[in-house]
Amino acid sequence: MFDLTLLYKAPEVNPVNRKARSIPGLNPVNLYGRVFFFSWFGFLIAFWSWYAFPPLLYVTIARDLSLTPNDIANSNIIALTATLLVRLVAGPACDRFGPRWTFAGCLLAGAIPTALAGAVYSASGLMALRFFVGILGGSFVPCQVWSTGFFDKNVVGTANALTGGFGNAGGGITYFLMPAIFDSLVANQGLTPHVAWRVTFIVPFICITVTAIAMLVLCPDTPTGKWSQRHLAVQQNLASHGISGAVVDVPGELTDKATTGTDSPSDSSETKLGFEAVEPKQVGSFAHEAQIGEQQMLDTARGEVVVKPTFREALAVIFSPQTLVLGGGYFCSFGGELAINSILGSYYQKNFPTLGQTGSGNWAAMFGLLNVVFRPLGGVVSDLIYPHVGLWGKKMWIHGVAVITGAFLIAIGISNPHDQNTMFGLVAGMAFFLEAGNGANFGLVPHVHPHANGIVSGVTGASGNLGGIVFAIIFRYNHRDYAKVFWIIGIMTIAINLSLSWIRPIPKGQIGGR
Numbered sequence: 001m002f003d004l005t006l007l008y009k010a011p012e013v014n015p016v017n018r019k020a021r022s023i024p025g026l027n028p029v030n031l032y033g034r035v036f037f038f039s040w041f042g043f044l045i046a047f048w049s050w051y052a053f054p055p056l057l058y059v060t061i062a063r064d065l066s067l068t069p070n071d072i073a074n075s076n077i078i079a080l081t082a083t084l085l086v087r088l089v090a091g092p093a094c095d096r097f098g099p100r101w102t103f104a105g106c107l108l109a110g111a112i113p114t115a116l117a118g119a120v121y122s123a124s125g126l127m128a129l130r131f132f133v134g135i136l137g138g139s140f141v142p143c144q145v146w147s148t149g150f151f152d153k154n155v156v157g158t159a160n161a162l163t164g165g166f167g168n169a170g171g172g173i174t175y176f177l178m179p180a181i182f183d184s185l186v187a188n189q190g191l192t193p194h195v196a197w198r199v200t201f202i203v204p205f206i207c208i209t210v211t212a213i214a215m216l217v218l219c220p221d222t223p224t225g226k227w228s229q230r231h232l233a234v235q236q237n238l239a240s241h242g243i244s245g246a247v248v249d250v251p252g253e254l255t256d257k258a259t260t261g262t263d264s265p266s267d268s269s270e271t272k273l274g275f276e277a278v279e280p281k282q283v284g285s286f287a288h289e290a291q292i293g294e295q296q297m298l299d300t301a302r303g304e305v306v307v308k309p310t311f312r313e314a315l316a317v318i319f320s321p322q323t324l325v326l327g328g329g330y331f332c333s334f335g336g337e338l339a340i341n342s343i344l345g346s347y348y349q350k351n352f353p354t355l356g357q358t359g360s361g362n363w364a365a366m367f368g369l370l371n372v373v374f375r376p377l378g379g380v381v382s383d384l385i386y387p388h389v390g391l392w393g394k395k396m397w398i399h400g401v402a403v404i405t406g407a408f409l410i411a412i413g414i415s416n417p418h419d420q421n422t423m424f425g426l427v428a429g430m431a432f433f434l435e436a437g438n439g440a441n442f443g444l445v446p447h448v449h450p451h452a453n454g455i456v457s458g459v460t461g462a463s464g465n466l467g468g469i470v471f472a473i474i475f476r477y478n479h480r481d482y483a484k485v486f487w488i489i490g491i492m493t494i495a496i497n498l499s500l501s502w503i504r505p506i507p508k509g510q511i512g513g514r
Contacts, residue, residue: 008033018223019152023159031223035150036163038215042103043143043167045211046136048174049114049204050079051341051368053130055178058346059357060197061126071123073476075130076342077469082134084465090141091458092314098227099149099454100219103142107212110136115205118198136208141461143167145454148446149222154383157394157443161379164442165371165435171341172368175361177203183358317452318459321503326445326456327463328500329398332493333405333437335467339489341368343475344427347482351418363424370431371438378439391447391505398440399497405433406494413487438464448506 008027011020020032027033053061057072065071086106093102113132120126144160151159181203185196221227317323345364348355355363378401385393408430417423441460449456475485 013223014152017152019150019156020223021152021154023151023155023162025162031220032150035146035219036159038211038219039143039147040163040166042107042211042215043139043163044170044173045204045207046107046110046139047167047170048177049110049201049208050083050133050136051171051174052114052117052178052201052204053079053126053133054342054345055175055361055364056182056197056200056357058349060182060193064194064197065121065123065126067123067126069479070476071126073472075123075127077472077476078127079130079134080137080338080465080468080472082131083137084462084469086135086138087141087458087462087465089458090138091145091454091456091461094142094145094454094457095452096454098221099142099146100215100221100227103139103146104212104216106135106139106142107208107215110134110139111205111208111212114201114208117201120198137465138461140164140167141454141458144442144445144457144461148453148457153446154386156446157379157382157386157439158376159379160442160445161376161382161439165373165375165379165439168337168371168375168435168438169369171337172365172371175345175365175368179358179361314452314455317449317455320449320507322448322506323456323459325395325398325500325503325505326441326448326460328496329402329437330441330460330464331467331470332402332489332496333434333441333467334461334464335469335471336405336409336434336489336493337438338465338468339471339475340486342472343482346480348423350480350482351416351423352420366424367427367431370428371435374432374435375439378436378441379443380439381436382440382443391444394440394444394447395505396501398437398444399501401433401437401440402497403494405430405437406490406492406497408433409490409493410487411490413483413485413490416483444505 006022006024008024008030010027010030011022011024011032013020023036024030024033025036028037053075057067057075061067062072090102090106093105110133113129113135117129117133120129143163147159147163148156178200181200182193182196185191185199186193189196191199222230224230341364344367345357345360348360348363349357352360378397382394382397385397389396408426412423412426412430415422415426417426442457445456445460446453471485471489474488475482478485
C-alpha cells in the first residue's frame with residue numbers, strides 16, 4: 001500500500017551518496033522536494049517557450065510574414081536541429097560542471113532569442129531565431145541528470161518520468177497559453193495581430209529568466225553540496241560508516257572495470273581518494289538513512305559517482321550497445337512526439353476546418369498535456385517491475401509500449417479519421433503508450449554506465465531530437481498528407497524496437513547501477 005506521507009515528509013536517503021529513496025513532491029521546503037520542483041518546472045517553462053511558435057505559426061505568423069508551407073516545415077526542422085546539438089554538448093557539460101549550472105545556462109541562453117522574437121520580419125529571420133530558441137530544448141538533459149543525482153535507484157525511474165512528464169506538458173500548455181495571450185492582447189489591449197504576436201513572447205522570456213535565477217539561488221548541485229566536492233563527500237560518508245579503502249576515482253575511468261577495495265593509488269594512472277576506517281562507535285544510525293550492506297556501499301561509491309569524461313572514455317560510452325538501445329527507443333518515442341506536436345494542430349485543422357486556429361490548438365494541446373499522467377506512468381511501472389524481473393523487465397517494458405505505439409500510429413495513418421471522436425480517441429491511445437515509452441526509457445537510463453550519466457542522458461536525449469528531425473523531414477516532403485506519415489512512423493517504431501530487443505540492458509560486469 002502506498003504511503004501518502006512520503007509525498008511530503010523528509011525522505012530516507014542512501015548513506016553513501018545521500019540520494020533520496022522517496023519523492024517528497026509536495027514539500028518544496030525540503031531539499032529533495034525543492035530540486036524535484038525546479039527540475040520539472042524549469043523544463044516545463046523551457047518546453048513552453050521552445051514550442052511557443054507552432055500555436056501561432058500556421059495562421060497568424062504565417063500570414064504576417066508571408067510564409068509558405070515549406071518555410072514553416074523548415075523552421076520546425078531547424079528548431080529541432082539546434083536542440084540536437086545542444087543536448088549532445090549538455091551531457092558532457094553536466095558531467096564536468098554539474099547539471100544545475102548547465103540547466104540554468106540553457107535557460108538563460110534560450111531566454112535571449114525568445115525575447116527577440118519581435119525582431120523577426122522574414123522567413124529567414126524566423127529560421128535563425130528558432131535555431132537559437134532551440135537551445136531551450138537542450139535543458140531536458142540537465143533536468144534528467146539533476147533528478148538522477150538526487151533520487152536513488154528504487155525511485156529514480158519514477159522521479160525522472162515525473163520531471164520529464166510534467167516538463168513535457170509545456171508542449172501542451174503552450175497551445176493554450178500562446179493563443180490566449182495573443183487573443184487578450186488583441187481584444188483587451190487593442191494591439192494589431194502584427195504587434196500582438198511579437199509582444200506575446202515577452203511572457204515566456206520573463207518566466208524563463210526568473211526560474212533560472214531562482215534555481216541557482218535556492219538549490220544545490222548535489223545532495224552532498226558542491227559538484228566539485230562530490231567525490232570527497234562520498235569518501236567522507238564511507239569513512240563515517242567505518243568502511244576503508246581507496247575506491248573512488250578522480251576523475252575516474254568511464255569504462256566498466258571491477259575495482260577492489262584494497263587497490264592502492266599506484267595501481268592506476270588515476271588519482272584515488274583514500275581514507276582510513278573510523279572507530280566502530282562512529283558507525284551506525286544516521287538520521288533518515290537507509291540500511292544497506294557494506295558491499296552495496298562500495299559498489300555505489302565505485303560505480304555511481306559521476307566522473308569527468310575524457311574524449312576517449314566518452315566515445316566508449318556513446319557507442320556501447322546499451323546506449324544504442326536507449327537512443328533507439330527514445331528516437332522513436334520522443335522523436336515521434338516532437339514531430340507530431342509540431343503538426344497536430346494543422347492536421348486537426350485540415351480534417352476539421354470548423355475548429356479554427358484556437359479550437360484546433362486546444363485539442364492539439366491535449367496531446368502534450370497527457371504527459372502529466374502518461375510519461376510518469378511509464379516510469380512508475382518501470383520501478384514497480386524492477387524488484388520482480390530486474391533490468392530485463394525494464395527493458396522489455398520499453399520495447400513493449402513502443403510496439404503498441406507503432407500499432408496505434410499505423411491505425412491513425414490508415415484510417416485518417418474525419419470523425420472527431422475517432423480521431424481524438426486514437427490520438428489519446430497513441431499518446432498513452434508513446435509518452436509512457438519516454439518515461440520507461442529514462443527509467444532505465446540511470447542504470448546504464450551510471451558513472452557517465454550525463455553522457456548517456458545527453459546521447460539519449462539527442463537521439464530523441466534526431467528522431468524528431470527525421471520524422472519532421474518526412475512530414476515536410478509529404479506536405480499535408482499527414483496520415484501517410486503517421487503509418488510510416490509506426491512501421492519504423494516497431495522495426496527499430498524489435499531489432500534492439502535482444503541486447504543486454506547493461507554491460508556485462510558493470511559495477512553499480514544494478
